[in-house]
Amino acid sequence: MTSRALSRSVEDYLKAIYGLSGSSESVSTSAIADALDIQPASVTGMVKRMAEWGLLEHLPYKGVVLTEPGTREALRVLRRHRILETYLCERLGFSWADVHDEAERLEHAASDHLIEQMATALGSPSHDPHGSPIPTPAGDIENTVLSTLADARPGARLVIRSVRDEDGEALRSMAEEGLVPGAHVTVAKGTPLTGSVEFAVGNGSAGKGSVSSEVARHVYVLPDPR
Secondary structure, eight states: OOGGGOOHHHHHHHHHHHHHHTTTSOBOHHHHHHHHTOOHHHHHHHHHHHHHTTSEEEETTTEEEEOHHHHHHHHHHHHHHHHHHHHHHHHHOOOTTTHHHHHHHHTTTSOHHHHHHHHHHTTOOSBOTTSOBOOOTTSOOOOOOOEEGGGOOTTOEEEEEEEOOSOHHHHHHHHHHTOOTTOEEEEOTTOOSSSEEEEEETTSTTOEEEEEHHHHTTEEEEEOOO
16 A cells, blocks of 8 residues: 555554554554544454555554554654644744644645645754654654653653643643743652642742643653753
């Protein structure tokens, strides 16, 4: 199956499986169903067809893993999505909380040629507005195995690398609290293990902020190198 023959549904499956697996681990059919908000029985049928097309392998009692062609196609869709998000934000003035749904609608219709023209106009960006790496045209992508703000210990000094882009309300909460890619954060001492996470952004002059643990799980961080 060539890339031009892939349906919107197949592209959605590929992107979902890639996101759930980190491109290496197997993914259960129930996890795919949850991610795409569809019935598990529908997933079983699609997984069988995609295996026949050589896009994935179904491992009994474990789940599915993308093949090399499947991974390549998943990264192609992911590149389209993240270039579209970047273009919508930087050139059309969309809020970072609103671009995900717009990009979801456009990514299946936009040609690869249009995406590459957008990428050139943007100066070939390496990351989207949420800090996520954009796959190269050749299918290379930066390693994105990161811990989250919700996992951080009290007193930890961190820098925000990226945030998940699916939940617009969570993104608005992050923006209000200054939790944006590149921000330096210190987790407050005595932060409870559940419920909410307290922190200070930058030098702390603006006081402490707080988000729910659910929102904090959408914020990916690295140790602050400073």
